[in-house]
Amino acid sequence: MKFDPMEIADLKAELERLHSASFGWALSCCRRDATEAEEVLQTVYLKILEGKARFRGESSLKTWLFAVIRKTAATEYRRRLLRSFRLTADPDEVDDRVSPFENQSETFERSEAQMHFQSALKELPRRQREALHLVFYEDLSLREAADVMGVSIGSARQHYERGKKKLRESLARLEMGYGNNWGRQETSRAV
């Protein structure tokens, strides 16, 4: 079942407004792989165009769209995993895929804090990372985050609190490690 042209036009405008946030969420769902995130977003739009994903107004459009992105990303990840298992004989094909975002991010020379932050974020369990991203990055409430994640609000709160605690701990650890390392380098140079 497809949308009406008018309906599609309205939806397109809304999707365009949310495109940047959607891409950020897709990035988070795809472990910061920009190529994969773009493909996921494309598949989501395709689903909307074909009427496979339909907004029924049960929640906000943003929440619904993010839930669709999350589900699609999980499906795509599973597919990629299967494909990589099949292509294990030709490992170049699997590992040759270089994320332009990663290169870009490297060329951007992110701040030290941002680098530490990203690596600390990667260490978190998926649910905790999602909860933190939805609340801090996308400015969603915990209820909305729970809707997107498909869990109860209590569970979402738990993921959020635990994630925050772990993130702070790992950031502190990384900072300390970096400081020690840096200190050692300084001393070796001095010697």
Added chain:
Amino acid sequence: MEIIGDDKKLRALFSEAQTVDAAATPSFTSVWHRAQARSLKPGRAFNLSFALVTALLVLTLGSLALWSAYSHRGTVRNDAAGNHPQPASGVQPNQQTKEENTTAAVNTGNRPVFPVPGSIHRSVKPRVKRSSAAVEQQLVASTKTTARETTIETWQSPTSALLTSPTDGLFKSVPQLNENANEMKSFLPGRSNEKEK
């Protein structure tokens, strides 16, 4: 750098990440148009794996149905063979089928019914062989059972010979009262002397 702190610092880090991501975000129109192009593409007529699985399933079901039909026919023929007298052992099944054909031709009139060189006789041949073999097996089994019955009837315990003795005749026979009394009188000398006196 002081990272450990309240949510504001985490929020600041996330917003920094947001600005980096915003710079790398592909344009909406390009993603949308690509999605539209994909939606306009005719989808695959069939999924290869699905088709393979379906074909395999159909083949399995078909072979199962064929097997069940043949086995049913085989049992019916065996029953029929059990009712009719069996041909002599020297007669081959092929010959038998030929004879049947000729008799059928005679019965139908002058129109002879030729055997179709297709599937019928190819399928019948192994059936006939199988039925004759089954009959032979049944015969062998029946002879075995009768032999067993006879051996059971004539069976004797190996220790029965030990229970016999030479005085079995005396112990097992009942003496006749009158005859024995007279015979005994002859053996008793005292009584005979009294009579003589």
